[in-house]
Amino acid sequence: MAISLPPSGWRSRPALIRSAIYTLGLLPAVISFTLAFTDRLGADPVKTLEHDLGTMALRFLIAGLAITPLRKIGGPNLVRYRRAVGLLAFAYAVLHVTVWLWLDRGLDGAEIWKDLAKRPYIMVGMLTFLILLPLAATSTNGMIRRLGAANWQRLHKWVYVAAVAACIHFILAVKAWPPEPLIYAAITAGLLGWRTWDAWRTSIVPRSLPTAASRTPERAPTV
Ligand code: HEM
Numbered sequence: 001m002a003i004s005l006p007p008s009g010w011r012s013r014p015a016l017i018r019s020a021i022y023t024l025g026l027l028p029a030v031i032s033f034t035l036a037f038t039d040r041l042g043a044d045p046v047k048t049l050e051h052d053l054g055t056m057a058l059r060f061l062i063a064g065l066a067i068t069p070l071r072k073i074g075g076p077n078l079v080r081y082r083r084a085v086g087l088l089a090f091a092y093a094v095l096h097v098t099v100w101l102w103l104d105r106g107l108d109g110a111e112i113w114k115d116l117a118k119r120p121y122i123m124v125g126m127l128t129f130l131i132l133l134p135l136a137a138t139s140t141n142g143m144i145r146r147l148g149a150a151n152w153q154r155l156h157k158w159v160y161v162a163a164v165a166a167c168i169h170f171i172l173a174v175k176a177w178p179p180e181p182l183i184y185a186a187i188t189a190g191l192l193g194w195r196t197w198d199a200w201r202t203s204i205v206p207r208s209l210p211t212a213a214s215r216t217p218e219r220a221p222t223v
Contacts (some may be wrong), residue, residue: 018084025088028056029095030069046103053096056185058170060089061163065191072198083139086159090136097129121172129164160195165189 011019018175034053035041041048064085071077107109135156137143144152167188170221 016079018081021081021084022088025089026058029053029092046099049099050104052172053099055180057089057092057096058151058163058166060092061159061166062187062191064089064161065090065163065188065195069191069194069198087136087139090132092202093129093132095123115127121169124157124165124169124172128169129160131165132160134151135159135162160192164192 029052032041032049036045036049038044064082067078067082067085071079101112105115116126117123135158138147139153139156142209147155157205167185170184174181
């Protein structure tokens with residue numbers, strides 16, 4: 001029987017969708033930086049850049065957390081794209097922190113330490129970033145193999161802590177109660193609540209009966 005191989009340069013549909021997610025996902029950053037460097041980002045371009053990049057990081061973090069519930073309630077199965085969404089969250093967090101370090105604080109060590117010590121929201125932002133670092137660093141297939149699926153999954157549960165910390169950082173940063181940070185906090189709380197309920201629900205199912213979750217293992221990285 002003849003085996004037909006795809007033509008060279010052929011890319012599978014998921015690979016194309018993944019490329020589209022990265023390209024479209026990074027587009028807001030390109031637009032924000034272009035506007036900032038051409039002086040079209042308002043009166044305080046650094047602050048606006050920090051806002052835009054920080055909120056994009058949080059949006060992608062939340063989108064990554066929503067992928068499993070979406071599948072379990074009968075929506076599309078986007079698990080294979082979760083790594084891309086998580087890495088986009090991390091990329092935006094890196095850009096957000098870089099803008100703060102470089103454009104806001106001018107890479108001045110004393111200023112940076114002063115801000116960290118004086119402003120709790122900066123400390124919480126740093127904590128969030130430190131949680132995201134190992135998640136991004138272990139997002140490759142090689143790292144999943146090296147850590148083992150169970151350890152890897154345990155480590156990647158920290159993405160929930162990162163999302164909660166990012167919401168607290170947002171609420172503390174705005175120093176008031178506008179609806180935006182509260183909406184993100186409510187969505188994160190809902191997703192965390194759903195995860196807790198789902199873990200409890202599957203734990204009371206007798207272990208001998210395979211659950212839907214155990215039949216379809218999820219090993220796609222969160223970040
Ligand atoms: C070292 C770590 C971080 C630092 C120093 C930092 C710093 C800042 C600063 C200076 C602001 C602007 C506050 C203002 O309006 O005056 C801000 C806002 C924000 N940050 Fe961060 N951040 C960090 C990490 C993160 C991470 C990891 C995330 C998300 C995953 C995040 C999400 C946000 C959000 C959503 C805002 C609110 C945007 C606004 O309305 O200003 N930040 N952060």
